[in-house]
Amino acid sequence: xxxxxxxxxxxTLRRMPYQYDQPxxxxxDLVVPNxxxxxxxxxxxxxxxxxxxxxxxxxSSGYWMNLxxxxxxxxxxxxxxxxxxxxxxxxxxxxxxxxxWEAVEGGYVFEPPGETHTLVVDDDVEEMxxxxxxxxxxYYVDPWGNHIGFEDVFTKIDMCRKHYESVGLGADFVDxxxx
Numbered sequence: 001x002x003x004x005x006x007x008x009x010x011x012t013l014r015r016m017p018y019q020y021d022q023p024x025x026x027x028x029d030l031v032v033p034n035x036x037x038x039x040x041x042x043x044x045x046x047x048x049x050x051x052x053x054x055x056x057x058x059x060s061s062g063y064w065m066n067l068x069x070x071x072x073x074x075x076x077x078x079x080x081x082x083x084x085x086x087x088x089x090x091x092x093x094x095x096x097x098x099x100x101w102e103a104v105e106g107g108y109v110f111e112p113p114g115e116t117h118t119l120v121v122d123d124d125v126e127e128m129x130x131x132x133x134x135x136x137x138x139y140y141v142d143p144w145g146n147h148i149g150f151e152d153v154f155t156k157i158d159m160c161r162k163h164y165e166s167v168g169l170g171a172d173f174v175d176x177x178x179x
Contacts, residue, residue: 027179030056035067036090036129041167043069044160050076054160054177055131057153063135064153070094070121070128078118078143083136085111092128094121103130116141 008016032055037043043051046068053067063083067090070076075097087109095102096117103109111117121128140149160174 030177030179032177035131041164041169044163046159047076049074052156054156054174056179057157057160057174057177058179059153059157060179061135062153063133064156065131065133066156068128068130068132071126073121073123073125076119076121077138077140078116079138079140080116080145081111081113081134081136081138083113083134085109085135086133087111088131090129090131092121092125092130094119094125094128094130096120116145 035053035055037053043053046052049070049072051069053069055065055067057064070092087103089103089105089107089109091105093102093104097120098117137150137152139147140151142148157174157178160177161171164173165171
């Protein structure tokens, strides 16, 4: 270490930023101010009374992070996950028909690969917002496990492009969330 580097006190070193360039081929940081958006157009409709707000759509690793918003109650979807899912409840609460627990405001949920469940928002919940990180896909099934549809990072990107074009933000508005 050069003499000029060794003469710095510990507090100065602790507060000093990294002194070299980042890797040249590194993708840029993704910072989303107002994760819960002020502009309603950013919410992408997914089903009746259900919207999602993309935060990160990672096409190289096959995962996405989004906020899921539900207004009004009901059964949202029955689906299976081939990979892990992480969730953090920001507002309201929800549950799965297949479990006796409830995901509540401020709570965290880990869903293991292979699990099949049916998401429900109960009648007394005015609005639910949960941040989900989904790896792989959501494989939609009927009560007996028969395939009826799927979503992955690419279908999410397509949904965003169509919606953002239709509300005047432009199809490329979604590009800021793609990594």
